[in-house]
Amino acid sequence: MTPVFHEHVPFKALTIAGSDSGGGAGIQADLKTFTSLETFGTSVITSVTSQNTVAVDGIHAIPAAFVAQQLEAVLSDIGTNAIKTGMLCNAEIVSAVAKTLRKFYPDSAKNIPNLVVDPVMIATSGAALLDSDAIETLIKEFLPLCLILTPNVPEAEFILANAQKTNITPKIDSLDQMKLAARELACLGPSIILLKGGHLPLYKSSGKAVPRELFDSISDLSIEMEELELVDLIYDSRTGVFTELRKAFLRTSSTHGTGCTLSAAIAANLSRGHEAHEAITRATDYIQSAIRDGLTVGNGKGCLNHFHHVVPRSIEKPTRFNPHPLTTHLLQACRDDWKKYTHHAFVQGIADGTLPKESFIHYMKQDYLFLQTYARAHGLGAFKARTMAESKAFADIVVHIADESRLHIDYCAKWGITYEEIVNTPESMANVAYTRYVLDIGMTGDLLELGLAIAPCLIGYGQIGRRLYNDPNTLKGDANPYWEWIKNYEASDYQSAVARGIANLERQCNIQQPSSHRLKQLEEVFRTATRLEVSFWDMALHQL
Numbered sequence: 060m061t062p063v064f065h066e067h068v069p070f071k072a073l074t075i076a077g078s079d080s081g082g083g084a085g086i087q088a089d090l091k092t093f094t095s096l097e098t099f100g101t102s103v104i105t106s107v108t109s110q111n112t113v114a115v116d117g118i119h120a121i122p123a124a125f126v127a128q129q130l131e132a133v134l135s136d137i138g139t140n141a142i143k144t145g146m147l148c149n150a151e152i153v154s155a156v157a158k159t160l161r162k163f164y165p166d167s168a169k170n171i172p173n174l175v176v177d178p179v180m181i182a183t184s185g186a187a188l189l190d191s192d193a194i195e196t197l198i199k200e201f202l203p204l205c206l207i208l209t210p211n212v213p214e215a216e217f218i219l220a221n222a223q224k225t226n227i228t229p230k231i232d233s234l235d236q237m238k239l240a241a242r243e244l245a246c247l248g249p250s251i252i253l254l255k256g257g258h259l260p261l262y263k264s265s266g267k268a269v270p271r272e273l274f275d276s277i278s279d280l281s282i283e284m285e286e287l288e289l290v291d292l293i294y295d296s297r298t299g300v301f302t303e304l305r306k307a308f309l310r311t312s313s314t315h316g317t318g319c320t321l322s323a324a325i326a327a328n329l330s331r332g333h334e335a336h337e338a339i340t341r342a343t344d345y346i347q348s349a350i351r352d353g354l355t356v357g358n359g360k361g362c363l364n365h366f367h368h369v370v371p372r373s374i375e376k377p378t379r380f381n382p383h384p385l386t387t388h389l390l391q392a393c394r395d396d397w398k399k400y401t402h403h404a405f406v407q408g409i410a411d412g413t414l415p416k417e418s419f420i421h422y423m424k425q426d427y428l429f430l431q432t433y434a435r436a437h438g439l440g441a442f443k444a445r446t447m448a449e450s451k452a453f454a455d456i457v458v459h460i461a462d463e464s465r466l467h468i469d470y471c472a473k474w475g476i477t478y479e480e481i482v483n484t485p486e487s488m489a490n491v492a493y494t495r496y497v498l499d500i501g502m503t504g505d506l507l508e509l510g511l512a513i514a515p516c517l518i519g520y521g522q523i524g525r526r527l528y529n530d531p532n533t534l535k536g537d538a539n540p541y542w543e544w545i546k547n548y549e550a551s552d553y554q555s556a557v558a559r560g561i562a563n564l565e566r567q568c569n570i571q572q573p574s575s576h577r578l579k580q581l582e583e584v585f586r587t588a589t590r591l592e593v594s595f596w597d598m599a600l601h602q603l
């Protein structure tokens with residue numbers, strides 16, 4: 060479509076919402092979204108909040124009559140192609156907006172065309188944005204008008220609890236319950252329900268929800284990136300059809316303003332002429348990128364990057380929710396190659412004990428040779444370090460690798476491989492490629508690049524060890540000839556080496572604050588080393 064600003068009559072979208080002085084949510088997020096999606100935005104302000112990324116510390120409601128006056132002013136002159144509502148603040152405002160909308164759309168027997176309602180109730184930071192006695196008015200007077208209702212899981216639970224006039228909150232803890240809830244919500248009037256799944260991350264393998272008490276540990280890298288997803292559920296009551304929009308669950312704290320932005324994006328897409336499903340699908344894609352490229356602007360929750368296609372992303376500072384922003388970013392950016400590496404057929408053969416013994420022996424010999432260069436790469440790190448403490452940390456790892464390689468020899472002996480046999484084994488080409496790549500990056504790059512060339516090996520083995528150790532499908536104990544190998548990488552000394560390695564990368568990144576261009580280069584190093592891990596498994600499996 061032609062961008063709006065080149066046309067005489069632009070696509071128009073109206074937001075009826077509260078002002079967020081912090082700029083991340085409310086009217087401010089809506090207008091950024093409208094502009095970003097090439098729509099001319101108008102606004103009716105229901106309330107002014109004093110707010111930043113940490114908290115809402117004051118709410119000043121606009122008199123309902125003046126809210127209605129703003130709405131009259133916009134609709135009587137400019138008009139609009141779509142409307143979204145956000146924070147409606149209190150029952151009087153809800154009624155006044157409903158009444159005024161009805162006046163301008165007298166013919167709409169049911170839904171007002173292209174009206175998207177985000178039932179804003181509680182800010183992420185915890186403040187109530189809708190008076191408790193307003194929910195009834197919202198349900199009775201407002202929901203019947205709306206084309207698309209966009210609650211998140213807690214909002215859906217709250218609306219249903221109030222609609223049923225019971226004090227028992229129906230808990231939505233699974234995709235099936237989301238479907239039931241969406242159907243019940245549609246009975247309150249909206250034609251389409253978009254029930255957002257951001258509060259209900261699901262394990263990809265089983266489809267089960269992550270228990271709420273585990274939410275705080277979601278940023279643990281041992282819960283792999285690919286394992287969690289969220290489902291935004293569309294229920295269209297006109298056809299009775301459910302549509303599941305699946306997305307990777309992003310571990311980030313940059314979620315302030317997500318609901319506002321999503322409903323604004325849907326309205327913008329509707330105003331541009333997209334039908335409802337297309338408008339929603341495009342909006343969820345837009346949100347995913349805006350969250351992924353989120354911005355740290357204050358000390359609380361990060362904000363979305365509404366202009367992610369214009370303003371490039373930067374790596375966030377570590378937060379409690381995401382202590383490893385660089386590592387998280389890399390695993391996400393390289394997720395396809397990462398999966399090929401950590402879920403390789405060789406790894407599967409280790410897990411169920413079916414890996415041919417010859418493949419394992421070939422691997423063990425090559426891995427010993429690999430460790431020699433791995434130690435040298437850390438020696439190079441000691442050389443490149445700028446402080447004594449850092450040099451020592453690298454040198455300590457060299458000693459650790461040397462000790463580990465002795466264990467390697469003992470372990471090989473159990474498989475009938477002698478030391479002479481190991482050191483006389485020619486390096487496979489996959490091994491040469493991998494180790495020389497690491498050394499080349501180490502020689503030409505800085506400490507962060509060297510760290511990233513080393514990282515896939517360190518982090519990947521840690522993830523594989525933990526996953527196989529805990530997976531009920533892994534063949535465990537004496538029944539599995541490779542059980543000792545699994546235990547070795549699950550053991551606390553290896554896992555704490557992984558944690559130290561990650562902390563080191565994050566520290567370097569925090570010092571450097573890479574630009575987006577530099578970040579792309581760093582990603583490439585991590586991705587290449589990950590791909591070289593894949594060829595290492597290929598080499599081992601097929602004894603190349």
Ligand SMILES: Cc1ncc(COP(=O)(O)O)c(N)n1
Nearest residue numbers: 077078084085182183315316
């Ligand atoms: C004016 C206004 N409207 C909506 C929200 C909800 O956004 P969030 O849940 O991200 O805090 C907010 N905080 N402020």
